[in-house]
Amino acid sequence: MQDFKQKMRTLKKPAVFLAIFLCLILILSAFFVNMAKKHPEFVQSRNRPWLNIQNEKKNSIDVLVLGDSESYTTFSPLEIWKQNGIASFVCGQTGQEVEETYYMLRRALRTQEPKVVVFETNSMFQPQNAAEGFSKTIAQTVNYYFPVFLLHSMWQNWLMGPEKQQVYYKGFVVRDIVEPYDGGRYMEKTERREYMSRAVRSYMDKMLAMCREKGISVILYSAPSPNNYNYAKHNTLTDYAEQNGAEYLDFNLMTEELGIDWEKDSLDNGDHLNVLGAEKLSRYFGSYLEEHYDLEDHRKDPEYSSWNEDVQKYQNAEKNAIRKIEVILEYLRKKKQK
Structure with a gap:
């Protein structure tokens, strides 16, 4: 009996310490979230979507869209709003991994009830082994429940001044650069299947199940990207x-239908679309969603x-970006003629 009491006393101290530590982390998390909402300019640019959807x-x-940079450079909510009012x-x-997508979706569904969730699919082919998947799961779970770890860099921005921020238009970023893609055809038919890791598939399964439980329709789409x-x-x-x-929309097979001009609409030699390409894809997407x-x-x-x-x-911003792209294209034409 004496040994049992001694063991309990031994365990009590670390348990109390852990409880105090968790309380402190929760208090700091609440403080940082409140600070982020009041001073979004101090939030790291990459984490702004996390904050913006809550605001x-x-x-x-x-309609909620998730994914890596292929999503926020191709799907323009305000272009769709202009045309369809959706x-x-x-x-x-940038580089959003599937574990981040999962917790971003969970975070968004705490305040929103979308009728449609759209996933851009590039991140579904991120290579992940079991160890990497486990490590990323732990990190993103901690960030979700204890946002202080996600927002801790705010102190640095507060002391040193806010970093240069991307301007988000309902999550879309206007890209005003053009670097033509001239690699030709890239969607050559094959029966081959690209490997999707178990970790990615598992998280995608969980997100689709979450949407089904809430009666949310799901669209997967692949942005044009050679x-x-x-x-x-x-x-x-x-x-x-x-x-x-x-639903699955592969816009890589629809570039002619979209009117994609790889000389004008490519941001960076076939990786992302610039604002000209995003306009075209968004107008199509808006019509598709409406139909x-x-x-409403x-x-x-x-x-x-x-x-x-x-x-x-x-x-x-769109007009300024298009003017800049036109200047770059004129420069490239003159350079080519020399």
Whole structure:
């Protein structure tokens, strides 16, 4: 009996310490989240989508988009708003990994009830072994429950001054550079399938199950990108979508239909689209969403009046970007003629 009491006393101290530590982390997390909402300029640019979706009015987003940089350079919510009045938002991040996508989706669904969730598929082919997957799962789980670890760099930005921020238009980033792609055809038919890691497949399965439970439709889409896509990936994604009851749009097979001009619409030699290419894809996507899903046109809804104001800012940025692209294209033409 004496030994048991001694063991309990021995365990009590670390248990109390752990409880105090967790309370401190929770308090710091609440403090940093509150600080981030009041001073978003101090939040690291890559983490701004995490914050921005929380700042959207509750249950105002009908279409939620997730993925890596292929998502926020191709899907323009305000372009779709102009044309169709659909309220959409992009929660994409540079190099967003599937574990981040999962927790970004969970975070967004705490304040939003979208009718459609859209996944850009490039991140589904990130190579991950079991050890890497486990490590990333731990890291992102900690970030989700204890945001202080996600936002800790705010102190540095607060002391040194905010870093130069990307400007997000409902999650979309206006890209004003052009570097033509001249590599020719890249979607050559094959029966081959590209490998999708078990870790990625597991997280995708969980996200699709989460959407099904909430009655949310799912679309997978592959942005036009010669650097990132091929027909083997198309086959894998087609199989996965069919097996899981999701829609799949492969815009790499639709570049002519979209009117993609690789001389003008490529941001960086076939990796991403610039704003010209994004306009084309977004207009198509807006029409597709309007035709296939029961989504409300909110343009005349007074609750969405700020969206019309945001469109004005977006259009100004869009015009400036197009002017810059035209200057670059003229320079490239003259250089080619020499």
